[in-house]
Each structure stands twice: as structure tokens, then as C-alpha cells.
Amino acid sequence: MPPRRRPQRNPHHQRVSCIHEDEAMRTIGKNRGLARLADADGHFRIVALDQRPPLFDAIAKAKGITRDQVEYSDVTAAKRLLVENLAPHCSSMLFDPNFAVPAAIDLLPPRCGLIMTLEEHRVEETAGGRKSRAITNWSVDKIRAMGGDAVKVLAWYRPDADAAVNEHQKKFVREIGEGCARHDIPYVLELLVYPFLGSANHTADYVESPGKLPALVIDSVREFAKPEYNVDLLKLESPLAANSLPARDGSAEAKAAQKEFDAIGDICRARNIPWVLLSGGAAPEKFERVLDYSYAAGASGFLAGRTIWLDAVLKNFPDRAAVAASLRKDGLNVLDRLSELTTAKGTQWKARYPGFTDIKQEGDFARAY
Template identity: 65%
Template structure:
């Protein structure tokens, strides 16, 4: 089958030049924590209305400058589906943020009553799944995660919609830095990230775009890429880039909530290795929510100030440094009228 839907969907996610400058708004516990901090309440006291308001304000302030946005179905879509500009692509989350935590690793699942078919039917341009993954988890956990990612890939092929896969390494229960949210590990091992990418870049998973964390802790990346430390870090990024290049799978960077200046360093290293852009969230909008919510005017002012400035700075760097993504349709199979209709199964 010629994947016309996947190719068109990927073009919808990037800008006119083929760069991915995408904003993630599918966060659930991290946004609840930010709202709770701003209001001085427990996370359990954050209401559904609070979540909708925060996401609606972020779309209102940032959507026009994003090549696409990542929404979740439980909050972002009810909050701002009608606020997303026609020119801005839409990625929709499939996975439930409440994963199963076992002693030997995490198991992912989809949101109840949600599916690839529904995401395609509602008009989204791509499906996104976050898979918590460690190659050194127990065999049953590794098998579960691989099977879940593979099953979603088959559904995305069936519905001819792009599959965006986010991979995150995590600490095991009992580790000193254990948390159920994503907080980048200061002692992160590059090989865990690299080996995860190597696994899921395989064609059997059907992934069309990888959303990846830095293989080296973002906070410790040196400014100078030609220093000894910089060269060592660049080698880790190059390993990721080499795997993706060989597999023919484009990749973008997630921000993981690091400081803007740290994320720009991450982008420079990743672009040197072949990344095509970013899909960032908290680095862009977290400060605005924590400092001003629920005051709508102040939140919008902060988002349109520092938030928009950060997004534009990242997008500018991407246009200047990153290699754009594009595709050319192979016309060889089409020799006469009716061939495309017959071949598009």
C-alpha cells in the first residue's frame, strides 16, 4: 500500500519548509502540578475546569506560531479543538498517563474508550504514543511494551495515519531518583536511550516519527561541541542519528521541562546529528502557568511574552540549522489512468 495518508499527515505536522516546530499540550500530571503550585493547593484539588482553561489559554497564545500541536483527548480537545488554526497540524495522544508500575518496569496502555480509529475519524493528522521503555527491564515488561507499540503501529498502518512514538527512560522503583512523572535522570545512561531507539526504529513497529529525549542529560551538555566533553556527547547524539537515518525514520527532540537555554543546546547537538525539529511543552509554557494561573490576562501576557519568545527562538534555530524533512511521491507505479486508485488498497 502506498501510504498517502501518512505522508500527507507528516507534511501537516511541519512548516512550509519541512521543519517540525511543534508544541506539546497533552501533559496531564505535570500540568496539574503546575496549576496546583500556582493556586497553592494540592494536585488533587485541581479541577477539570482548571485544566481546560490552562490548555485553552496555551492554544490561544501559541498555536499560530506552532507548525503543529499535540493534544490529549480528555482535556485539550474539549478545551481548544475549535481554537486550533486551520494551518496548524494536530497530533492526538493515545496512551493513558496512568501506567502500570511493577517492580521490574512500567507497562503502558491506551486511554479507555480511545483508539487510532477515533483519532483518524476526528480529523487529526497523527497519533502519538508515549512508551516508557528500558531495554534492561524484565523480559515480560519489555515484551509487553514492544507488543503495545507494535499493535498501535499496525492500527496506524490500517488507518493510514502517521505514528509518532515518544520514548522515555525511567528509574526503577526503589531508585533514589524514582518518580512517576518524567524528570530527566542526572545519571542517565546513554546506551539505554540509544538501544531503545535501535529497537523501535525497526520497520515492524511502523513508526513514522520519533520523539526522543536527549541521550545525555540536557543540564550537563557543554556549550562547546568541540571540547572533549562536547565530542563525547556529540557521539551519543550521532549514534541516535545514525540509527534513524539508516531506518529512514525522522526524529525530533522533546524538551523534558529543561530550561530554555539548556534546550537550545540540546537542539544544536541533535541538529548536528540529523534531527528535524522539536516537540516541546513545559520549556515553553510552564513558567507562565506556575506564575500567573488562574488570572487569564496574566497567563496570556506571560505566554505571549516569554512563552512565545522561547517558541520563536527554537523555531528560528530549527530553520537555520536543522535539515528539513520532505518526501517525493514515487510515480513509477503510475503508468496509466486508474493505477493509483487500484494500488491504494
């Protein structure tokens, strides 16, 4: 006898007659999921540990071996240390299914939100740009079934890439968004500009693209903020290189830089999409500067990884006790500073639930939903 299929919720259930909402409101499931990702004040203070190549490289460098020689057990051991020492101090964490979940799902505190990544870190590089795909045997419905609070996808994207490549990326993002809407789970979309294959600055690593232009970042946000993608939280890079960002001191240079961040804020505000900043491995003081500009433009938090924990792994692995000690001292110091800045200057996200003015009697809501 074939296995029973899990019933699918109507993907347009939020528009049924008994439940009224406008563009500024989200469904109950998406609101509840986003609330799980934020702290009590509505700030997103999220630690990322879904990284795969960056962590492989850190372990390889620490052990004096090549990336190909890094063992699965080393990766899971490192991720377990990160969860054990950082999870009690953030609002939520970003896990991957192949390493982080088996390594440390038992250590994630009940109050800490769980975001699950969906994209495969291995991409298809073409002369016209990068094509993304999902992790094999992984899906939105599996993330919802395991109790994930949100689905995260990284889409490498350049508006000036080959048209066929960009159509592939748009379809990839759109179809996952449709799945998230069907399962009523928040969709966290990460956008990253990348260097073209064959260019002088080409690298497949997860680093800030040296040739990045603000327009590439801003136009990418403009595209994926469209309602058709069903995005609920954007994880964005700085529109300007973190290492060259001037101090936010009121100078003409600082005001010009602020306009680039404000352009992102205006797009997200118009679409009612909260946004957070990724660290891209920037030095803590550089990332704090990025956050300062971003919070002035309306950002609601950070989703950072290497800026918080990379040094602990690079300098101490495989000495687990030393890694843990470094995380508790230096890692938490960085995380605390980022959290304090976020609480002081970040925009608070607040749930806006649909109204139930037409719910008049028992059974109306269950029938409508």
C-alpha cells in the first residue's frame, strides 16, 4: 500500500472571504515563524552556521590540510561547538541539514528559532553567470515537517548576468517561495553579487565581490522584493564594500554612502519586507559600521556567522576546549556588541495579523483557513 500523502493547504488561503488582510499583513503561520526568529523586542539577532565551504576552509587551514582532506566528523564537531556556545545568546540560528542538524539539533535551546537552509553550496558556473539548485533530497515540506521556523535560500544574482541564467535564478527563487506560501512558513532570501567566470576577480568563495557596484545590490533587491517571490525576510550584503565604507560622521562621503543604504530601505519599506545584514566575514568593527548605516535606513538586525566565530575555529581547531573558550570570550564579545547596537538602533519588526471581522460563529475560522 503506498504511503499516505500529507494534505496540502490551499496556497491562497490567506485570501479567503472570512479572513481579511492587505499587502502589509502576513498569514498567521508566517507571522508566528518570523516571531520565532526575532527576540522579544522584534530584532533579528541571528547566528549563521549553515556555512559549508567557508568552514571547510577554516578547518583545513587550522589543521594544515587541504579542503578535500577535511573529514565529516571535523565539520560536525566544529558546528556542535558553535551551537553549544552561541545558541543561548542569539534570537535564532541558521542550520544546514547535512552537517548542523545531525551535529547539534539536540543542543538548540527551545526558545531559539530554527532557520533551515535549502540551497546546495555547489553551484553551476557558466560564462553567463551562476545557477543555483536545492540540496539533494531536501525541500520546503521537509523543513516544515521537522519543525523549522523558516526556510532560507541563497541566490547568487547579478542583474547584468546572462538573461537565461537570471531566468533560472528567478524561477528557482519563485518556486521555493510558492512552496513556503503553501506550507505557511517564512521565506528568508539571501542575495549575493558574484564575479563572473573568467574575470580578474573571479572566486567561488563566499566573500564580498571586489567588483561589486551598489546598483547591482540595489537592483537585485528591487527584483526579489516583488510579491511574486513571496519573500518574508531579506538577508542582504552591504551595497558598498565593508572595508572601504567611511565612518558615518556626517561628511559628504558618508552622506553619499547612506543614500545607497537608504535605497534598499525604501524598497523594503514599500513592500513591508524586513531586512537584515550578512557579515560576509568582515572584521567586527567593519561590520558594525555596515550595521550603523543599515539601521539608519531601517534594517531590523543581522544574520552573521564568520564575523562572530571564524577566529575561534581558525586559531584553535581541533583543540575543542580551546575553540569553546575562544567562543565564550571573543565570539560572545562580538555577538554582544552586535546585539547591543541592534537593540539601540535597529528597526523593530512587529507582526501584523489578518483581521477576522467576518468570523461570527464557531466553525467559521476553521472553514476559512
